[in-house]
Every structure is written in C-alpha cells, then in structure tokens.
Amino acid sequence: MQHVQAPSEHQLAAFRQFNRFYTRQIGVLAESMYRSEFSLTEARVLFELAHKNGLTATALASTLGLDAGYLSRILKKFESRGLLQRTPSADDARQSHLKLTVAGRNTFEPLDRAARELAIAALAPLPPSERETLVEAMTTVERLLGNAPEPRVPYILRPLRVGDVGWITHRQGLLYHQEYGWDETYEALVAQILGEFVRNFDPNAEASWIAERDGKVVGSVFLVRQSEEIAKLRLLYVEPATRGLGIGRRLVDECIAFARSKGYRTLTLWTNDVLASARRIYQAAGFRLVKEEQHRSFGKDLVGQTWELNLQHG
Amino acid sequence: MQHVQAPSEHQLAAFRQFNRFYTRQIGVLAESMYRSEFSLTEARVLFELAHKNGLTATALASTLGLDAGYLSRILKKFESRGLLQRTPSADDARQSHLKLTVAGRNTFEPLDRAARELAIAALAPLPPSERETLVEAMTTVERLLGNAPEPRVPYILRPLRVGDVGWITHRQGLLYHQEYGWDETYEALVAQILGEFVRNFDPNAEASWIAERDGKVVGSVFLVRQSEEIAKLRLLYVEPATRGLGIGRRLVDECIAFARSKGYRTLTLWTNDVLASARRIYQAAGFRLVKEEQHRSFGKDLVGQTWELNLQHG
DNA sequence: TTAATTGCTTGATCCAGTCAAATAAATATT
DNA sequence: AATATTTATTTGACTGGATCAAGCAATTAA
Structure with a gap:
C-alpha cells in the first residue's frame, strides 16, 4: 500500500509557470514558420513523415494528436502536390502506408534546415556548459512527463x-x-x-x-x-x-x-x-x-x- | 575575445526533439480547455490579468506574444461581459490600465482551479523525488531559455x-x-x-x-x-x-x-x-x-x- | 510646426481545426 | 453464414482563432 502524497504548492506553481512559459516559447517558434508555405502542423506532419517511412494515417494522427479529418486533408494536399506517396497496406485494405517522395524530401529539407537554424540560434548564445545543462534538463522533463517507458532493465x-x-x-x-x-x-x-x-x-x-x-x-x-x-x-x-x-x-x-x-x-x-x-x-x-x-x-x-x-x- | 563554439549535433537534436514533444504536450493542455467558454489564449490573458493589475494592452500583448488587434477584441469581449475594467492612463491618454472586476475574478477562479487540477494530475503519478527532479529541470530550462535575468546576487x-x-x-x-x-x-x-x-x-x-x-x-x-x-x-x-x-x-x-x-x-x-x-x-x-x-x-x-x-x- | 512613432481599434479575411456523417474494410457476435 | 460492431479513412459543413492592413488619436522627435 503506497500513500500518494499530493504535489506541493511550490511544485504546482513551477509546473504551471513552465507551461505558460513554453506555450509562449512555441508561439515564437510557430511564428517564425509563418512565412513558409506550410503551417506549423503541416511541418510537424512532414517531419514525422521524413523520419519514419510506412506510417499509417492513424498512427500519425495519434503521435501528433491531430484530428483524423484534418490530417486526411493535409495528406491529400501533400499527395496532390506530389510530396507524398501512399501504398495500400497488404494486410488491411483500409489503411495505406505513407512515404515522402523525392520531391517531398526536397521540400522538407529547407524547412528542416530552418528549424535547425532556429535551434542553433537558441543554443549558440549559451556558454557550452549551460547548453549541456539545458539539454539535460529538457531530456529530464521529457522522460518524466512522457510516459517514459520503464527502463527495460530495472537496474x-x-x-x-x-x-x-x-x-x-x-x-x-x-x-x-x-x-x-x-x-x-x-x-x-x-x-x-x-x-x-x-x-x-x-x-x-x-x-x-x-x-x-x-x-x-x-x-x-x-x-x-x-x-x-x-x-x-x-x-x-x-x-x-x-x-x-x-x-x-x-x-x-x-x-x-x-x-x-x-x-x-x-x-x-x-x-x-x-x-x-x-x-x-x-x-x-x-x-x-x-x-x-x-x-x-x-x-x-x-x-x-x-x-x-x-x-x-x- | 571569446570563441563561440557551435552547438553539437546531439544538443541540436535533443533541443528540437524537446520542442516537438512539448508542442504536443501543450496541444493536450489546450484540448482539455476546449469545452470551456474561453479559448486557450483568452485563458492566458485572463491569467495575466488576474495576476497583475494595471497592465496596459501593449504590455500584455508583448508578454503573451499576441497580435494587438486580436488582443483588443479579446479585451473588448471581456469588458462587454463585465469581467474587465479599463482605467484611462493618467500620463498617456492612448493607454488604459486593465483590471479584472470582481465578476472577472469569479469567472477566472474555476478556470484556474481546472488548470491546477491538470497540473496535479500530471505530477501526482510521479514519485515525490521525481516530482522535484521534474520541477527543477523545468526551472532550469526556463532560466536558460528565458533571457534569464542573471541572478541579482551572482553568488x-x-x-x-x-x-x-x-x-x-x-x-x-x-x-x-x-x-x-x-x-x-x-x-x-x-x-x-x-x-x-x-x-x-x-x-x-x-x-x-x-x-x-x-x-x-x-x-x-x-x-x-x-x-x-x-x-x-x-x-x-x-x-x-x-x-x-x-x-x-x-x-x-x-x-x-x-x-x-x-x-x-x-x-x-x-x-x-x-x-x-x-x-x-x-x-x-x-x-x-x-x-x-x-x-x-x-x-x-x-x-x-x-x-x-x-x-x-x- | 511638421513628421514620425506609439497605443489601440476596426474591417476584412483566411485557414487551421472541429464535428458529424458516410464509406469500406476488418473483426466480433450470434 | 449472416449480422452487428469497430476501425481507418474521407468528405462536407462550419466555426472561430488569428492575421493583416488601414485608421485614429495621442505622444514624441525633428
């Protein structure tokens, strides 16, 4: 029997403040994408597609937390522009596997580079030791909030x-x-x-x-x-x-x-x-x-x- | 003369991954607000108003990164519902100082409590020691990314x-x-x-x-x-x-x-x-x-x- | 005095995102 | 085998969050 203690006020306050802070932070990121031909969401979809072949629409929608209908339209747009290729799934005729075409990769590339530049711009001003501190802290947040898979090996x-x-x-x-x-x-x-x-x-x-x-x-x-x-x-x-x-x-x-x-x-x-x-x-x-x-x-x-x-x- | 070393690939990757992760994270937060009568942005505005009296619209727009016109409409809506009171500024007749009315505070309160519940729900599943780790990591990220004011006392x-x-x-x-x-x-x-x-x-x-x-x-x-x-x-x-x-x-x-x-x-x-x-x-x-x-x-x-x-x- | 800037508002507009209904395939139930 | 339920995806209809540009009045700079 484990007694679950409530989070302290200080912890709650810090948590909420961080969320406000990062909401703003991401707003800035999104803004900087504004001039591109894609919305932030489209860019996220492109990113996922570029990094994983053979995804299904449902899988994609769930990893990005998108509405299925909305995603469907985005994919249609990509396909009509020749950025995306769909291959009907062998074992489930309802699904198809998604894959960027060469044109799709070429379109993604400058987008990706821009995102990279943004990251550089954010990290470069920090002294090297603080960069590492920052990255570690981010990893920690991600591990603790993302339902981090329990390490396979307990210890x-x-x-x-x-x-x-x-x-x-x-x-x-x-x-x-x-x-x-x-x-x-x-x-x-x-x-x-x-x-x-x-x-x-x-x-x-x-x-x-x-x-x-x-x-x-x-x-x-x-x-x-x-x-x-x-x-x-x-x-x-x-x-x-x-x-x-x-x-x-x-x-x-x-x-x-x-x-x-x-x-x-x-x-x-x-x-x-x-x-x-x-x-x-x-x-x-x-x-x-x-x-x-x-x-x-x-x-x-x-x-x-x-x-x-x-x-x-x- | 300080030689500025470029961030490492590993650091860039971690940074970008965190941004993707937290974009999703905030999407979830926003979603959970969906049924309320306010949008996430409106809630953010309310929050700022509730925590600081006498803000001007410009100041608010810049802290939240909002479009001035958009904010103007939000404020109008609040005012028309009797949630907000504007007092013309004494030393600049273009500005006015913003302040929630009692009704405004009453409206904000359940919203705030809901956000608090969300924070509790996120923290409670973690063992206490990890909660503290999480909060510390968040604070670190915030300090390093937010153009953190150098601690007044250096040490x-x-x-x-x-x-x-x-x-x-x-x-x-x-x-x-x-x-x-x-x-x-x-x-x-x-x-x-x-x-x-x-x-x-x-x-x-x-x-x-x-x-x-x-x-x-x-x-x-x-x-x-x-x-x-x-x-x-x-x-x-x-x-x-x-x-x-x-x-x-x-x-x-x-x-x-x-x-x-x-x-x-x-x-x-x-x-x-x-x-x-x-x-x-x-x-x-x-x-x-x-x-x-x-x-x-x-x-x-x-x-x-x-x-x-x-x-x-x- | 004039020009430029700032704080805010308003009109016009767009498109990101939601919801519900529809279709077809897959799976479960009888 | 027939039927019902669930799942993957698409489409139509719509809303409202958000942007942009123009405009006004007050303030500051030239």
Missing part, C-alpha cells in the same frame, strides 16, 4: 567509477539527515570510510557494487577485508525512490557470494537499529545479530548492532 | 551543510578526472580530507566557505589549523561554468582574512603546477612559491607546489 550493477565516492557520500549524508536527523559527522564518516576504501583497495580481497538505473546511482555496497577470515560489509544504501526493486537484497547477495568465493569464513557488518529496512535484508540473507550497544553518534542516541553471517554452512 | 557564501562534503568530493573528483585525467585516488583523498575536517573541526581555529549560486554549490575552500602559527588553505575549487565571477579570489580572500583574524602568522597551501587558474589566484593574493617537488599521484606524474603567505606584514 544494473557496475564497478566503482570516479565520482561515485563523492556522490554516495552526498546522498547517504543527506538521506540519513532527512530521515533520521543525523548530523554532518555521519556524512564525514562515510567520506572517510570510502576514501580509505579506495586508497587501500585490495582487489583480491575487497569489492564494491554500484547499482545504476537510468544512468543514475541508486544504490551501493562495499566489502572490505577485516582479517584473514572475516570480511565486512559496509555502507549498504538504496535510493528511497527505487526501493522495492530488490536492489538492496541483490547488493547483499553479491557481497555474500564474493566473500564466499574469496574463502572468508565470516561476513560481518555494523549497523544501527533505526535502519529497519536494511535490517530486514540482513535477516532475510541469514545474518544473525551478535551484539548490540548504545552509543551516541551523529548527534543522536543510537543502538549499534553487529550482525554476522557464517559463510561455511551454506 | 553567496554560506557555511558547510550536510551534503556538501559528498557533493564537493563528487565534483572535484569528476572535474580533475575530466580535465587532468586524475584517477579515483584523488577523489578518495578529497573524501578523506573533508571527512577528517568535519570530524575534527575546531570552530575557533578553522573554517570553510561554500559558494552557492542559484541554489547550487559552485565553489568551496577549507581552512585548517596546521600548528599554532600556521594555517593551511585546502581544496580550493570553483565550478568551471562560473569562472570569471571572482569566486575563487573571494574564497581565498575570506581564508586570508579569517586566518589573520585568528592570529596565524602564515597561511600555507599545497597544490600542483597543472592547476593554472588556481595558481593565478594565489599569486594575485600575495602567496609565494616556497617549494616544489615531483611526485606521482592520482595516476599522473605531477609537480607539487607549496605556497605561503606571510600574514603579518600586510
């Missing part, structure tokens, strides 16, 4: 890369601050642990896994050597937005498998009792609570827990 | 907050990786330094400054106590996109002033000769190079430099 695991240490520190610091009120010393501890992990990394005895989804880090875990026989799992974390995909469990499983393969006898970890969702994962994976102690850290009174997994009986 | 300095340590580590790690090819051990070093800084922080002898612009961290510097008489400046960094605003210089100046006020005699720092822009700042601030040594770090052969500033003669 991938990959090794640590430059930038990850800082990012994970940042997210964990913020997250535990927001959720549990831990202060900046927690983030600092994470930074130190990860810094040391990287600088003293022993590839034969240690490992890390980063879960990535849609190009963004959504989880991670680290396995360090504590002694000849004991490996330690550290800093398991999963982005709240991606909980429920089994990422946490997967990360822990990877750790266990790796530790076992390297001949460790015990996998240990230290956590705090407030971290309930992590605890469930550890329990499910077979860890057993071996020690608890009160401590004051990160600005809070906490109960630290040590969990262990025997790697040999399994 | 602000603020103390360290939770999340900063990780973020700064992330950015510095990535940046020096991209610009100079340094490997992940540099990021790890930054993490350790910052982690230690926070955990052993002595507010009477140490300090940090975060430069923020538009809500985003764009620079930082840390000052640590090395001994009774020597303070050390560490990890100066400025986002490339915001170079030229004097942020680096400002951060260094803050360090110097703080070190002086705390009675240190010397301010020292360690850097590498490849970091040219930082070096210029140190030189300009009066630092002198006191030592150089070759070393191999971060996967590169580097020349380390120690710079010092005498805090007493100034």
Whole structure:
C-alpha cells in the first residue's frame, strides 16, 4: 500500500509557470514558420513523415494528436502536390502506408534546415556548459512527463567509477539527515570510510557494487577485508525512490557470494537499529545479530548492532 | 575575445526533439480547455490579468506574444461581459490600465482551479523525488531559455551543510578526472580530507566557505589549523561554468582574512603546477612559491607546489 | 510646426481545426 | 453464414482563432 502524497504548492506553481512559459516559447517558434508555405502542423506532419517511412494515417494522427479529418486533408494536399506517396497496406485494405517522395524530401529539407537554424540560434548564445545543462534538463522533463517507458532493465550493477565516492557520500549524508536527523559527522564518516576504501583497495580481497538505473546511482555496497577470515560489509544504501526493486537484497547477495568465493569464513557488518529496512535484508540473507550497544553518534542516541553471517554452512 | 563554439549535433537534436514533444504536450493542455467558454489564449490573458493589475494592452500583448488587434477584441469581449475594467492612463491618454472586476475574478477562479487540477494530475503519478527532479529541470530550462535575468546576487557564501562534503568530493573528483585525467585516488583523498575536517573541526581555529549560486554549490575552500602559527588553505575549487565571477579570489580572500583574524602568522597551501587558474589566484593574493617537488599521484606524474603567505606584514 | 512613432481599434479575411456523417474494410457476435 | 460492431479513412459543413492592413488619436522627435 503506497500513500500518494499530493504535489506541493511550490511544485504546482513551477509546473504551471513552465507551461505558460513554453506555450509562449512555441508561439515564437510557430511564428517564425509563418512565412513558409506550410503551417506549423503541416511541418510537424512532414517531419514525422521524413523520419519514419510506412506510417499509417492513424498512427500519425495519434503521435501528433491531430484530428483524423484534418490530417486526411493535409495528406491529400501533400499527395496532390506530389510530396507524398501512399501504398495500400497488404494486410488491411483500409489503411495505406505513407512515404515522402523525392520531391517531398526536397521540400522538407529547407524547412528542416530552418528549424535547425532556429535551434542553433537558441543554443549558440549559451556558454557550452549551460547548453549541456539545458539539454539535460529538457531530456529530464521529457522522460518524466512522457510516459517514459520503464527502463527495460530495472537496474544494473557496475564497478566503482570516479565520482561515485563523492556522490554516495552526498546522498547517504543527506538521506540519513532527512530521515533520521543525523548530523554532518555521519556524512564525514562515510567520506572517510570510502576514501580509505579506495586508497587501500585490495582487489583480491575487497569489492564494491554500484547499482545504476537510468544512468543514475541508486544504490551501493562495499566489502572490505577485516582479517584473514572475516570480511565486512559496509555502507549498504538504496535510493528511497527505487526501493522495492530488490536492489538492496541483490547488493547483499553479491557481497555474500564474493566473500564466499574469496574463502572468508565470516561476513560481518555494523549497523544501527533505526535502519529497519536494511535490517530486514540482513535477516532475510541469514545474518544473525551478535551484539548490540548504545552509543551516541551523529548527534543522536543510537543502538549499534553487529550482525554476522557464517559463510561455511551454506 | 571569446570563441563561440557551435552547438553539437546531439544538443541540436535533443533541443528540437524537446520542442516537438512539448508542442504536443501543450496541444493536450489546450484540448482539455476546449469545452470551456474561453479559448486557450483568452485563458492566458485572463491569467495575466488576474495576476497583475494595471497592465496596459501593449504590455500584455508583448508578454503573451499576441497580435494587438486580436488582443483588443479579446479585451473588448471581456469588458462587454463585465469581467474587465479599463482605467484611462493618467500620463498617456492612448493607454488604459486593465483590471479584472470582481465578476472577472469569479469567472477566472474555476478556470484556474481546472488548470491546477491538470497540473496535479500530471505530477501526482510521479514519485515525490521525481516530482522535484521534474520541477527543477523545468526551472532550469526556463532560466536558460528565458533571457534569464542573471541572478541579482551572482553568488553567496554560506557555511558547510550536510551534503556538501559528498557533493564537493563528487565534483572535484569528476572535474580533475575530466580535465587532468586524475584517477579515483584523488577523489578518495578529497573524501578523506573533508571527512577528517568535519570530524575534527575546531570552530575557533578553522573554517570553510561554500559558494552557492542559484541554489547550487559552485565553489568551496577549507581552512585548517596546521600548528599554532600556521594555517593551511585546502581544496580550493570553483565550478568551471562560473569562472570569471571572482569566486575563487573571494574564497581565498575570506581564508586570508579569517586566518589573520585568528592570529596565524602564515597561511600555507599545497597544490600542483597543472592547476593554472588556481595558481593565478594565489599569486594575485600575495602567496609565494616556497617549494616544489615531483611526485606521482592520482595516476599522473605531477609537480607539487607549496605556497605561503606571510600574514603579518600586510 | 511638421513628421514620425506609439497605443489601440476596426474591417476584412483566411485557414487551421472541429464535428458529424458516410464509406469500406476488418473483426466480433450470434 | 449472416449480422452487428469497430476501425481507418474521407468528405462536407462550419466555426472561430488569428492575421493583416488601414485608421485614429495621442505622444514624441525633428
């Protein structure tokens, strides 16, 4: 059962403002097309036709959100001018497949170039770094508003890369601050642990896994050597937005498998009792609570827990 | 002289795709208004009138990008229905100031609520974290495309907050990786330094400054106590996109002033000769190079430099 | 004083876009 | 197999959103 929280006023306001802004923006674009022999809608149709052969009228109408009758007339106009060729569909005599003729492509070309010039004119004044920022932001909007197809692969695991240490520190610091009120010393501890992990990394005895989804880090875990026989799992974390995909469990499983393969006898970890969702994962994976102690850290009174997994009986 | 590089093909494509996408998006919005007694344009006019009193027709036409004649008719319609009141301007008898009547506000209200419902419907399906991402991306697009007024305050300095340590580590790690090819051990070093800084922080002898612009961290510097008489400046960094605003210089100046006020005699720092822009700042601030040594770090052969500033003669 | 510009209005017009009805093919139902 | 329903497309009829150009009065510049 998921409680759906209402969007905040600030979010609604920003969303609506953006729509007003972009309505105007597109008005400007449309205006600049005004002198051409085609309307904005006709140009959109041409664009679709130029980029995809064999479309049917219905498909076209639905991707552009056009009235079927209106589109029909536009297509008729194109055909009468020799820009468009219709081929009756083999398996449905009602439909035909649409394709621009050579003349059609030639007509589209200057239109397309003009649109390109417009885009250049919009981007060129920006410093290069901001161009990239802009494009990224646009992609984000599109992905989130367009009923973005859920990524086929829900997430991938990959090794640590430059930038990850800082990012994970940042997210964990913020997250535990927001959720549990831990202060900046927690983030600092994470930074130190990860810094040391990287600088003293022993590839034969240690490992890390980063879960990535849609190009963004959504989880991670680290396995360090504590002694000849004991490996330690550290800093398991999963982005709240991606909980429920089994990422946490997967990360822990990877750790266990790796530790076992390297001949460790015990996998240990230290956590705090407030971290309930992590605890469930550890329990499910077979860890057993071996020690608890009160401590004051990160600005809070906490109960630290040590969990262990025997790697040999399994 | 600034060389203006052309936008990349990828950027142009993304930009144009977004325009097509949002054209469709706005088409959907307009459609949903179809049954109301006002057209989308009329609704936009109403919105502007509802949110700003005393507008003139020309101002309105230009903010919405409307034809003056068309707007004139719309206003006439509003006035004849008693939604709008025009007050002749005192200092220009050609203009009049526009203001919604009470009836006008009452008419606008359900319209506004409907638009609000639409916004809710668009945002509600997203998980909260993505809502915020979306809104941020929209704001970014708007800022970059709308001839965004440069933020009045180009940047602000603020103390360290939770999340900063990780973020700064992330950015510095990535940046020096991209610009100079340094490997992940540099990021790890930054993490350790910052982690230690926070955990052993002595507010009477140490300090940090975060430069923020538009809500985003764009620079930082840390000052640590090395001994009774020597303070050390560490990890100066400025986002490339915001170079030229004097942020680096400002951060260094803050360090110097703080070190002086705390009675240190010397301010020292360690850097590498490849970091040219930082070096210029140190030189300009009066630092002198006191030592150089070759070393191999971060996967590169580097020349380390120690710079010092005498805090007493100034 | 005259000329040019600006703010707004009005007449004329157009064509983008909507709606409903019609046709023919495909699919579902009996 | 016959009938009903749905789907893809077309066509006729119409509306009203939007543009353009001309015009008027007030303002500003020459």
